[in-house]
Amino acid sequence: MFVVTKSNLGGAQRYVFDIATALPKDAFDVVALCGTAQDSESAGPLIDMLRHAGIRTIFIPDMVRDVRTFNDIRALSSIVRTIRAERPDIVHLNSSKAGGLGALAARLSGVQRIVFTSHGLAYDEPRFFLSRFAIFLATWMTFVLSHRVICISKDTARRAARLPFCARKVRLVYNGLHAPEMLERDKARAQLLSVFPDIPADLPWIGTISELVPNKGLPYALKACEILRRSGGRFVFLIVGSGELQQSLTALIAERGLTEHVRLLGYVAQASKLLKAFDIFTLTSRKEGLPYVLLEAGFASLPVAATNIPGINDIVKDGESGALCPSDDPELFAHALSELLEDEALRMRLGSSLKKRVETDFNVEKMLSGTLAVYRD
Incomplete structure (x- = not known):
């Protein structure tokens, strides 16, 4: 089961699509939980792309990028219900909001393998000190609740491994591409x-x-x-x-x-x-x-x-x-x-x-x- 915050077409969404569609179908039954599109309350194009590729998708309308307390509580409840209904062997989380909510939901539901891919450390973004500190704590808790943390750059992997209780969880796996179609x-x-x-x-x-x-x-x-x-x-x-x-x-x-x-x-x-x-x-x-x-x-x-x-x-x-x-x-x-x-x-x-x-x-x-x-x- 993949979980991603936004369903627009950004780097994390492309990553989810590429892995979800590349996994061997005789070994994996894939489902993706997706939040809203960028600056919208509706589903984004990632959902249509996944469905067109034969991947089951579930839209979580309350999962949005910004902190919205009531939406976040409802999203957590939806993810818990979905995980308990689907009973996945692996939950693979992507992006900060989906990581935090998804890791907590998966732990509450007894999932045996929780993987979080860090597409960068959100607390590096320029914000007020208290906001950055809150995001740092949320990121660290996501790492702690996950069984493994995939980092996509050496610097992120090095810094993530220095966080308390995280050194043995971190793995470096670079993004990859099929050779894209291009005009001459x-x-x-x-x-x-x-x-x-x-x-x-x-x-x-x-x-x-x-x-x-x-x-x-x-x-x-x-x-x-x-x-x-x-x-x-x-x-x-x-x-x-x-x-x-x-x-x-x-x-x-x-x-x-x-x-x-x-x-x-x-x-x-x-x-x-x-x-x-x-x-x-x-x-x-x-x-x-x-x-x-x-x-x-x-x-x-x-x-x-x-x-x-x-x-x-x-x-x-x-x-x-x-x-x-x-x-x-x-x-x-x-x-x-x-x-x-x-x-x-x-x-x-x-x-x-x-x-x-x-x-x-x-x-x-x-x-x-x-x-x-x-x-x-």
Whole structure:
């Protein structure tokens, strides 16, 4: 039984879908408990995807991301009732809210194998001290109540193992991908230009696919673009995605004189299919679990410039398969972009190296075998 807080399409949901659909059907009868979509009280697209793949799903409408006392009590009651009705051998929990409620419900119901996957430590996010402390306690209790904790980056695994009573529970299992379907460069560019004809086709395209939220560090990327523009760099930076910072980023682009150099493209369906349209891929996150979009960029053989933070540096090795820069040094990031723009051979070498690394170390087969080992441990 999988339990996940939100049923929109984020990293944790993709992880649940990939493992649930890859488990051998002759050995596992899979059911997924899913909460609401992002900022909604209705079911999200993950539920339809799982059902289309033949996975039984149960919608828990009271399971929402934010703390809502009465909803949380009702969600806990629903999960307990469902677990006692389904009687699963394994409960596999994903994301913070589902982890806390699900671990408690599974313990109350006598489940013999409770596995929690930590997609990052929620208390790392910038919040008021009391909020962070409460989230820290909730995270630690989830770890304690679980029999095993899967971490998807080395740093998260190291820090989780240091928590009291957790050292023997923690296992490192990287996310993995099947080689995604992608359009070749010319077709991908043509498709983007058909929707966004104002993109300069004669300039190098630096691109990212990202939610427009604080954790993604996009103001840092814009500062680097401003430095690059002032030094005479020829480029256009394409930001694919939507989110709460749409208006503030639009204003920042104008304020820094970047209206000719940056385009906010908004949500683009199946955006990863268009990755080969870019010449360079960037990811300027301040916090990550293990970003799927970086694995997809690797499969596209793109050279990557990114911030040197846990999760990202599990995938990209600086100077070998990409360029990594401190998350507080936009000048160095601008310099890394400039080097990539000017050196096609460097772009080819880094992109090829990243593709080999992703194919070898971050495939679904490795993720599944590691997860099965945890189930049987």
